[in-house]
Amino acid sequence: MSSKLIEKNVNIGGMTCAACVRRVEKKLGKMEGIASVSVNLATNSAAVEYDPAVTDIDAIGEEIERIGYVYKGSDKDFMEDETEAYYAKSLKLTAPVAFIVFLFTMVIMPPHEYMVITNWVMMFLTLHVMYFGGRSFYKIAWKNLKNRTSDMNTLLALGTLSAFGYSAAVTVFHDFFYKLGAAHVYYDASAVIITFILLGKLLETRAKKKAAGAIEALLNLAPKTATIIENNGEREVAASSLKIGDVIRVKPGGSIAVDGVVEHGQGSVDESMLTGESVPVSKRVGDNLYAGTILTSGTLLYHAASVGSDTVLAGIIKAVKGATASKPKVQRMADQLSAVFVPVVILIAGATLGTWMIFGPEPVLTNSLVAFVSVLIVACPCAMGLATPTAVMVATGRGASEGILVKNGETLEKACRVNRVIFDKTGTLTTGKLRVEDVHVAVGYTEEKLLEYASSLESLSEHPLAKAVVTYAKSKNIHPQLVADFHNIDGEGVRGNVDGREVLVGKLDFLSGNGVEAVPSDFAGSHVYVAVDGVYVGVFGVADTVKEDAAATVAQLKKMHITPVIISGDNEKSVKSVAEKLGIYEYFSGVSPKGKLDKLHQYRDNGDIVAMVGDGINDAAALAASDVGFAMSGGTEVAMQSGDITIIADKTDRIVKAIKLSGYTLNVIRQNLFWAFIYNIVLIPLAAGVFYPAFGIRMMPMYAGVAMAFSSVSVVSNSLRLKIKKL
Known part of the structure; x- marks a missing residue:
């Protein structure tokens, strides 16, 4: 019997294009004990799920090395500076030399009598560039050859070595080639191409770091140290060493180190990193605090409730990393195409x-070589491999900063296609907090007296309706009186004596059963009836309050041609009331969890792309079965695990933002793939010389190198637009 599968994030060096991604996935996927592999070129990593009883991380690392790439350990930080530093150092060593080679082969052009010695100098200078700038490409290309496979490194190696080999032959056998009229050397092609590719990789790496900026920001939110309170005073410790129960002090401007609960003091906390809301939240004794949030005013003492990987921030980081590692269908198609693209x-x-x-003009050998090298260089599929993962990485980071936690890349791909959104009512469109919204007072009584009698009894009850009445009384500065002979009749109401008078508070049937003739209320919510000495004196209408942004959210969905629906287990009056307030015309009440699931399947069978928004255990099945499940973070853990998108901010407008983000992301992916393919569709024929017979147009190898580098940088830069797109 196999053991429980383990998932690790493995960092890989040397991957350069979509063909590398496909190759690593294919080779690792064939290893015994590997359940799944998803490689991300944007983060130079692979999410590997494996059986520890069959294989281990060291064996996976050995296989990565065997197929020509560099194993850089597992579960490290999201992005590293090592790659950028490598390319920057290589450029310093190669760029000046490549420039000299370019000058002497393309600009200065020394007289023929000095050509031989110049060529020998250029040959050694080019070898310098190829060794210090290109050896990593050649190393992987050699391993590709031994493994009978190919990728961008193969194309680069073939192109630059062909140009260098021909030029070296001209240098060594100069007289022979001079007689053939083919004595021109192309050392500049090898040297300049390698330099441009290094420059492109450096720019690409920097752009990728910017793309991961939101996720890096998440990693840096929690402070590295914290001040704990001990018997002998205060002591600064590493935040990673904090334990549950530790009492921690945080001062104005300080970050909360771990999730906790306020024990002493009060202040305001900036929770925008969790919710996207810029307005600080007031915190008092008993309130929850979250790692990475910032105390803007006041001083707090709090005890640690969750530490390490159990904090909300750690969960967000894990989810965002998981989303960037997953692949939408469009990316899987691109990866499959890249497998055959290089051959x-x-x-x-x-x-x-x-x-x-056969058909080319003189010098035939020289012109043939130029076309051959140009095709190999310009066709490198780097941009193809970066098109989707960079967009997904930027989008998930942007979503996290807005309080939208996306579970995977596939969700980003399909959320924008939703045309029907099913809402649960309580805790989703409403706050889940009951409030008195209507008061009817019988003739001869005042609201103040009614509240005094009702709140006195209800203050002794734990029922949610009772708490709503007491809260309303407090808002009117009315305080409970002493109650004698208090009795709680479960599910019906309460009775007791206030100032020597018998008071009944509860359902209409409860009063009727005690001989009180009450006036039924037509209020849409719940009712709390009150009688004093056997006489009806008034009724409170209590309802779950609609969230402030719910109406605007529904209006936005309609504008986007998305139909909102309420499916709730609550009573007809309550559901109808909320639906009418929000302008939702399709609603169902008294629906069981199975009924929600059945209704969802009916919509899907009719061809709708359905999103489900919920927060409770009773919504979990529908969230999991929907095309896109939105789980409100104020709800249960089960609901959040079942959803595809978690709304951390508990704001309904984030649903609209998530759908817009999905649409923008899909558009960027399509643009990226279009540009990645259009480069090859247009430039490969140009490099091959298709337009030369009619127009005399051809592409020199070094320009092919510039085009290849620019394609990757343009794709990543286009993805970066998602960071500033208005949602």
Whole structure:
């Protein structure tokens, strides 16, 4: 019997394109004990799920090394500076030398009598560039050859080595090639191409770091140290060493180290990193605090309730990382295409070489080589591999900063296609907090006297309706009186004596059963009837309050041609009341959890793309079965685990923002893939010389290198637009 599967995030160096992604996934996926592999080129990592009884992380690392890449450990920080530092250092060593090579081969062009010695100098300078700038590409290309596979490194190695090999032959056998009219050397192609690719990789890496900025910001939110209170005073300790129960002091401007509960003091806390709301939240004794939030005013003592990986912040970071590791369908299609793309490019380059050798103008050998190298360089599928993961990475980070936690990339792909949203009522469209919204007082009584009698009895009850009446009385500065002979009749009401008078508070049937003739209320919510000495004196209408932003959210959904529906287990009057307030015309009351699921399936069977919004255990099945499940964070853990998107801010407007973010992300992915493919569709024929016979247009190898580098940078830069897109 197999043991429980473990999921690890493995960091991989040397991946450069979509073909690398496909290759790593294929090779690791074939290992015994590996359940699933998802490689992300944007983060240079792979999410690997494996059986620890069959294999381990070291064996996975060895396989990564064997197939030509670099194993950099597991579960490290989201992005590293090592790659950027490598490319920056390589550029310092190669760029000046490549510039000299370019000058002497393309600009200065020394006289023929000095050409031989110049070529020898250029050959050694180019070897310098190829060693210090290109050896990592050649190393992977060599391992590819031994493993009978190919990727961007293969194309780069073939192109630059072909240009260098031809030029070296011209240098060594100069007289022979001079007689053929093919004595021109292309050292600049090898040197400049490698330099441009390094520059492109450096810019790409920096852009990828910006793309991961929101996630890096999450990692840096929690403070590294905290001040704990002990018997002998205060002591500063590492936040990672905090234990549940530790008492911690935080001063104005300080960050909350771990999740906790306020024990002493009061203040305001900026929780925008969790909710997206900029207005600080007031905190007093008994209120919850969350790691990474900032105390803007006051001083608090709080005890640690959740530490380490159990904090809300840690959960958000884990979820965001998981989302960036997952792949939408569109990316899986691109990965499959890249598996055959490189071999096809090599065939096209070979056909180009042969065609130019047969039909090309003089010098045939030189022109054939230029076309061959240009095709290999310009076709590198780097942009194809970055098109989707960079967009998903930026979008999930942006979502997290807005209080929208997306579970996976596939959710981002399909949320924008939703055309019907099913809302649970309580805790979703409403606050879940009962409030007195209507008061009817019998003739001869005042509201103040009615409240005095009712709140006196209800203050001794734990029923939610009773608490609503007491809260309302406090808002009117009316305080409970002493009660004698108090009795609680479960599910019916309460009775007792106030100032020597018998008071009944409860349902209409409770009063009727005690001989009181009361006037039925037509209020849509729940009712609390009051009688004094056997005479009806008034009734309170109590309802669950609608969230402040709910009406605007419903209006926005309608504007987006999305139909809102309420399906609730609550009574007809309550559901109808909320629906009418929000302008929702389709609603169902008294529906069981199974009934919600059945109704959802009916909509889906009719061709609707259905989202479910809920917060309770009774919503979990529908959340899991919907096309997109929105779980409100104020609800149960079961609901949050069942949903595809968790609304951390507990604000309904985040549902609209999440749908918009999905649409923007899908548009960016499509744009990225379009540009990635259009580069190849347009530039491969140009590099192959298709337009040369008619227009005399062709592409030199170093320009192919510039185009390849620019394609990757443009794709990542386009993804970065999601950071500033208005939701």
